[in-house]
Amino acid sequence: AGQNEAETSKDLKIVLLVKSLGNGFFEAVADGGVQAAEELGGIESIYMGPSASTAEGQIEIIETLIAQRVDGIAISANDPDALIPVTKKAMKAGIRVISFDSNINVGGREVALAPSESALIGAQQVRLIAELTDYKGKIGIVSATSQATNQNEWIDYMYEAMKDPAYKDMEIVEVVYGDDAADKSYREAVGLFKKYPDLAGIISPTTIGILASAKAIEDEGLKGKVQLTGLGLPSEMQHYIENGTCGQMALWNPVDLGYSATYILARLISGEVEGKTGDKIDAGKMGTITIGENGNSIMGEPFVFNKENIADFASIF
């Protein structure tokens, strides 16, 4: 990037800082950022992330971004609190900071762009598995790390949603953590089968978790016996959706996410909006995004993928 310093310098620098590099989801987010930048023009969209998904790694990057005096940073945070001091510093240095996907707590950003309302996601996950297990049976959850903010938030809402009488015959028996490692997630999934021989379904709201769980179900010959849903990338899950191991799963469009984040930042920087509650932001093809209570804003309902539509999306993200 630095090579063409000269002619890009007049462009606005907008950075998409993601949890970690080497993850299809965020690669797609980056594409969205570029799209938006091209539409808006005069924007250099920069994609960055630490090599491992740690808050410390992101802090290091933000420090250098402050030094570079970039114009805006959109962060998918590895930790909702740890980044606050440094993002405050950034904002003091005149950089506009928002968070997206995995958010920073109030005070650490101006706008928090949730891909969708956590309540919605939780409820939807439960609904999806319920449809697969026709509303009865034991459900296990294979999550990412025990510290993963948004997973934890969604899981809380899943418990909430379970209170609905429609799910009276279902129960979430346990939450296990695969630490976003294929082998550990796989072992944990198998552990669930062993502990609950009558397990009806697994919800895995994390991309590597749902992959490993699918593989485990397949290897243990439980396809059809143990249902699977969660949040996964079509391009990565196509195989298991098509062969029925995973009946259906949900995800918002990461491209749109990066796209909207870039738009919001651009608008903040240009001063068209201040980011107050109630502000309406024109986010190009995404329509208008409304900023709600203390900067939270929602993009829309997570999209559901199944046998029918998976192929079309697999090619996109």
Place this chain on the structure above:
Amino acid sequence: MNERLQHVSQDRLINETNIREILIEMVTKWEFILILLFLGVIIFFSNASPYFLDYFNMMNTTFNFMEKAIMALPMIFAIMCGDIDISIASTLALSSFGMGLASSMGAGTPEIVIIGLSIGIVAGVFNGLLVTGLKIPAIAVTLGSQSLFRGISQAFLEDKAFTKYPESFGYFGQGYVGDSLIPFELVLFLVLAVIMGFLLHKTAYGRKVYAIGNSSTAARFSGVSVNRIRFTNLVLNGLFAGIAAVLLTSRIGSTRPNIAVGWDMEAITLVVLGGVSIIGGKGNIFGVIIAVFLLGYLKFGMGLLNFSAKSMIITTGFLLIAAVLIPEMLNTVKAKRKLRKQQG
């Protein structure tokens, strides 16, 4: 030289008062290579990015690597004695947990700090006892305590976090000295570096560390209490991990069990890059200090040019190897030249 030493008949010795010899001697010094690399980094990046050679930035970026640098200091001593501590990052996590707990129960800044440091010491004592008391290799012990320490904080903290710290506590990791632009962390590191450097190079303790590193048996036979020193080294590692815990916790104003994951290896990298011999017995503090700033500013520079994090770790890797390879090769050349000279 004195009269007795003449015993080695002169024609048998090759004297080294030749200026070129001295030059080569210097060039083959590890620290020299590091300094060259360091200057290289500075020069390259100040040309590559307008933001690099900026006083505020130069100072400010040190926030990113001071905690690791501080943990590297006592690691020098452990590695010198042929030990190693791969549990320091977990110690950091444990002591950060302790501080969070204390502050959540309403402790004030002084108490929090004291608790942080004490937990560090306790962890160090734990390792030290197992290593010296039961004669288990340090790598084996700390391999276990690595999971144990972090595990404990996770067991209690679960998926929650401590985020309430007193306002004043923020100073350690975010504050500047007076109204200058010099981070407190940087000053603290330099002070500690001077202290540890003095300890290593100017005190009996340091001399004994060198002795143990070269031959712990012979050291023991010379009346050096080997175990006491190795024990102290590990406790120092714990203590400094505690110091780092104070700084980092204060800097990010919160505590989670996964704080500072993988920092043990980063600290060890600094020590090794600094020219401390893993086999023990060789190394000095200056090398490590240079290594700290070399790596720190390299990362900063690459960050300014928006290099991907992956290309950074690749560079670090090569740097590590190069920093050993270059002096090694130069030394071979030197030895060859010497012999050729002898043959006249």
Place this chain on the structure above:
Amino acid sequence: MSKTILQLKDIAKYFPGIKALDKVDFTIRTGEVHALIGENGAGKSTLVKIMTGVYQPTKGKILMENGEVQFKTSHDAQAAGVVAIHQEASMFSELTVTENIFMGHHMRKKSGILDWKAMREHTSELLGRMELDINPDTLIKNLGTAQRHMVEIAKALSVDAQLVIMDEPTSALSLKEVDELYKIIRQLKEQGKAIVFISHKFDEIFAICDYFTVFRDGQYIGEGKVKESTVDDIVKMMVGRSLNQMFPKKEANIGEKILEIKNLSLPGYFKDVSFTLHKGEILGFFGLVGAGRSEVMRTVFGIDKKSEGTILLNGKEIHISSPRVAMSHGIAYVPEDRQQQGAILEMSLSHNITLPQIDRLSKFGILRKDSEKTVTEEFGNKMEIKAANWKVNANTLSGGNQQKVVLAKWLATNPEILILDEPTKGIDVATKAAVHEFVSEMASSGLAVILVSSEMPEILGMADRTVVMHEGRVSRVFSREEANSDNMILAATGHEEGTL
């Protein structure tokens, strides 16, 4: 009949900073035991390493029957029929005797896989021939020092060599094994093989060698037939001057009792060891290697922890829990193994010499260069250490000079009780005499000395009283008058029960 088997022409070996060998000519003939003699640092071991391909000569050539040869590795040398027993301990302590003997030239089946059965048989056959009662499957670490060295010898014999080089093979052997070694050497001689024998002990040279070559400062000095020469001739060639007497024993004025040991025991090493030591006395400790003398001394010095027994210093019981404590009571211990225990090879001479009292030489734990310098020079010079300067590492010194460094570092602590464990092991005559003179001087000035030695003449020459140990027990204590080689050997081999 005896023909030249190996010839060195104008050999030179340079190490950075020093010419270990220069313009060396050396000829070895079959059916002959050729003594290689020289002071410490003369270059003997270096020559050995060149003849066995461990080092490559900087200059010069090696000739054998059919022309010039070049030994890139010791494999090449072995293939050409040259093997050596090196001065440095070269055993793999975690491996079995069998494996140690065959490492580097394992026997293999036709299929190419190792033939352990054959090697094992060969080993026990070999050990049998050397009348050694050792199980081929024992790990070296469980062997006694002497046994280890015999295994080293067996290792050399396991290859069918034309030339066997022995670099100070007897330094850790006791008389029984030495006799065994002589027998082996004679056998080899009869088989028409050539032997190069390096030793600082003249009795050995005159007992077993036919011919000798003398080196000094890395250069060839001269050679001759052993029968036609006297010790003095050889010494002159070695040192360049003739020596005053070997054991300059001063008349001891024994003072009051300073140290008393009562029923000291260390399971596995020694049991019920009791003895007393007086000011100004030189107390000899004799025994076969492996008798446990070192362990007794190590326990007194606080390195090994005693299981039972009491130690009294000036009548008061003291508890020596560590070398530091021992040193604080004025005890100094010069260990037997200079490579592992004595010197710190990678450290400079001056740092080596000051290490034991580094605390005393520093103020508030801070080093004081000046006081280090004075101590180093005073005692370094006293011991006449040969080195380029005080900053060179100990490992660039020859075996003997390393030993001098170790002596210097302990004398520097001005002890009241000085324990010397094989202090002259591998030390040349000149140095040896110097050490002896030194020791008796110290003694006469009131220092209490314990002298552990496996060298009968040394004990007889130096000791006022001698404790003889056998299999970890004190078998008898001799006064200077009653001591003679015969009854000491008997006691050492346990044939005579001691009267304490």
Place this chain on the structure above:
Amino acid sequence: MKNRIEKILQNRELNLGFLIFILLIIVTIRAPKFLELSNVERIVNDTAILIMVASGQLLVILTGGIDLSVGSTIAFSGMAASMMNQYYPGIPVYLVLLSGILIGTALGAFNGVCVAFGKIPPVITTLGTMSIFRGLTFVMSKGQWVTAHEMTESFMNIPKGRFFLIPNLTAWAILICIIMFYFIRYTRHGREIYAIGGNKTAAHFVGVSEKKVNFMVFTILGALCGLAGVMWTARYAAAVNETAAGFELQTVAACVLGGVSMAGGAGALTGVIMGSLFLGIINNALPVVNLSPFYQMAIQGFVVLTAIVANVLMEQRNEKQLLNRRRQ
């Protein structure tokens, strides 16, 4: 008599076996299903990869070195093989497997060259290549993953399926162990590893080349990592950039538990196998015993430490007995 005690002293494996036994009892009390044949089979299968790599790590540690880059080597060769399979599904799978192994070998050889000829201490070399190989994995994959639908069935079947009742993965591990055992015990090169680790000077005297041995052990370990890489990605049907992160410490732990001396020169394959199994049991037990997942890490650390300590204590006791028997 004395010899028998020495035998006990020599095989630390006995102690470890005892510890494994205790561990199994404790786990089974909490989760009776744990000892079902099917489950035992899966545990062994799940540990197979660790066993393969740890047995290679053994060789390196025997020389007194250590290889911290195994995790990254596995990731790189796994990713390379998977991408090969993704872009050229036509290539027969055994060729893919082979090239995976070759790639691993190459990376291992690179370590070997640095250590043997560059005279760079193993820790430094592999600390460096740990980052380099991991970084290159990312560069090669452009951050993308290779997942099930991009892999051919036959590729994913490499570790799957059975070879005479034995699961393939396990069969591979057994094969490796046999070869390793033979290599270590019955070949010159195998023994020379012990020589270098035991006493370098002595090894030099008997003409054992330190360079050669160092290069050899790292290359072998590299090859094993290559194999492990293919197995890993095929088994989980996912080649990601973080594959096997931190695995190096697992392999070292397996060796430490197996009583291998970190100083080099002493250690046995059987010990390493048992050490690996010990870890494998913990890894598979923790998910099934009913404990808060938040306790897992602490328990893992605690159990490993206890095992190491117990191991040492038992040895020291044997040591003492041996001494007491002598000279009494």
